Amino acid sequence: FGHELVGVAIERHLHQSDAVYPYYRQEANDLMRGGTVKELLLLTAQKKADPHSGGRVLAGHPASDWKNELPVISNVGAHTLTSVGIAQGLKLRRTQGKLAEAWKRFNAPDAITVCHVGDASMAEGELGEALQEAVKDGGCPFVLVVHNNGSGISTDVREGSVAGDPIALARGLAQYGLKIIEVDGANVQEVYDACQAAVEYARGQGQPALVHVY
Numbered sequence: 001f002g003h004e005l006v007g008v009a010i011e012r013h014l015h016q017s018d019a020v021y022p023y024y025r026q027e028a029n030d031l032m033r034g035g036t037v038k039e040l041l042l043l044t045a046q047k048k049a050d051p052h053s054g055g056r057v058l059a060g061h062p063a064s065d066w067k068n069e070l071p072v073i074s075n076v077g078a079h080t081l082t083s084v085g086i087a088q089g090l091k092l093r094r095t096q097g098k099l100a101e102a103w104k105r106f107n108a109p110d111a112i113t114v115c116h117v118g119d120a121s122m123a124e125g126e127l128g129e130a131l132q133e134a135v136k137d138g139g140c141p142f143v144l145v146v147h148n149n150g151s152g153i154s155t156d157v158r159e160g161s162v163a164g165d166p167i168a169l170a171r172g173l174a175q176y177g178l179k180i181i182e183v184d185g186a187n188v189q190e191v192y193d194a195c196q197a198a199v200e201y202a203r204g205q206g207q208p209a210l211v212h213v214y
Contacts, residue, residue, distance in 0.1 A: 002185045003147060004028040006213050009188075010114060010145060010195040017108035019090075021070045021083040021115040022062060023147070029116070030062040033069055068106065077124035080144070083115035084130045087142035087208075094141075094206060112141040112202045119148035119166040128169060131208070135176040139207035143198045148185075148214040167212050179209040 007028030014020065022029050027040050042050040044059040052063050053071075063071040070086075073079040090111050121127055134142045148166055162168035167180065174180055179201045183194040191213060198209035 002188075002191065003149070005188060005191055006145060006147060006185060006195070007116075008032055009192045010143075010199065010211075012192065013196045013199040014114065015108055015111070016068065017106050017111045019068050019070060019083070019086050019106055019111065019113040021079050021113070022072055023079070023116040023118060023121075024072065025060040026062065026072075026116055027060070030064075030067070030069060033064075033067040035062065035064070035067065077117060077121035077126040077130075080115055080117060080121070080130035081126050081133070083113050084133045084140065084142055087113040087134065087140040091140040091206060110141075110203050112143060112199065114143045114145065114199075116145045116147065119146060119150070119161070122146060122166040122170070123161055131170055131173055131178065131210075134208040135173050135178050139177045139205075141202045141206050142208040143202045144208070144210045145195075145198075146210065146212045148212060150214075167210065170210055177207045179207065180212065181209065182212040182214065185213040 003025070007026055011029055011032035016033070020029060020033065030040060039051050040062065043052050043062060046055040046059065048055050058074065061072040063069050090106060090113065094109065117127070134140055146167060170178065171180065179198065181194045181198055183190045185191060194211050198211045201207065201209045
């Protein structure tokens, strides 16, 4: 499983106007979106000069307005609801031309939202609610990337999920438009292709996709 590989691969297919909700230690995403190593070091040391938050957030929680990199919410899985809400807003712009003033930074008509979570997050109630919202009413341009390293902090994935399958409950939503792609996180080409397929589906079809990287 390559955590940094996933971050780099998905960012290769994203636009600056896409909204990205990183999770813990998504430094690769930040660098791909224009961040620097110096900025990440300032974040890690929680210095006032840190451009992400002025040293007010935990290390490994990058966020930046100009990169459309949204703040990490430390409660496990809680950021998925917010990210789907943004995707639903982007859908309204596509279908009705509506766009809140605060969202003008997502300035491309085909902008999408990408949200990163760990395998243990899939057991949280927020995830189930978020995915159901994502497929409702024809779906919305949303990509969920599930980083499965086999362990959720101190819980083995076999104990924290159904039969060791962290996306078991999400599989039932495939019939409602959720595109599910599963890929070996140690295979560079497969990860790149999977991320491309998910992004193109969300951008082109306006429907949600889930990439399970194990």
